[in-house]
Amino acid sequence: MTIMSKKLKKPWPTKAVMEQIYDQHLWGGKDHDFYSGEGSHNTQIVKPYIDCVAAFLQSHENPLTVCDLGCGDFNIGRQLVLYTKSYMGIDIVDALFKRNQKLYYNDNISFACLDISKDELPQADCIILRQVLQHLSNVEIQDILKKLPAFQYIILTEHLPTGDFIPNQDIISGQGIRLKHNSGVDITQPPFNFKVKSRQILNETVLDDQKGRIVTTLFTVF
Secondary structure, eight states: OOOEETTTTEEOOHHHHHHHHHHTTTTSOTTSSSOOOGGGTOHHHHHHHHHHHHHHHHTOSSOOEEEEETOTTSTTGGGTGGGSSEEEEEESOHHHHHHHHHHHOSSSEEEEEOOTTTSOOOOOSEEEEESOGGGSOHHHHHHHHTTGGGSSEEEEEEEEOSSSOEETOOOOSSSOOGGGGTEEOOTTSTTTOOOOSEEEEEEEEEOGGGOOEEEEEEEEOO
């Protein structure tokens, strides 16, 4: 579903879209106050993700500072904090930011309410972007990518089709992703052509019923 403004006849700003997704439980979880979808709660997806990212974080003698861009309901992030020096969760939805701050804030965990395509990002060793870019337009993705060379590591997770696909078909930011267009986000391909020092697939989970695959890739930027 594309959320539109009836008065202006154009897509709503991303912040308004995400607020409505949570308010109306468009990603499910009506028995939760906030629910970031199956990608944050389905054990088939969550467990291998936690295992591979935790292993990467633990491989460093000196723990990394991590900034999670689009931390959602923090069901994932709270399981990774143990392996970091500090962990900051970023989300565009103000009510979700306040809820996370109330439930999880401590000396090593903090939160901020930011539009990651527009606002300046906090400093960190490692950026986590887990199934976020797939919901955004190419313009917003490009604006985010311009900021990422400032970070040493990027852990990017995207929901991709199985088999061959056309990368980076543009969409209007919202609830849906590019999968129905046989497309998915590949930041190294046009129109983004994001330059990296190295890339390594940490995990690939093929979903049941031909629903694509969840791929987590580690990029080293400098």
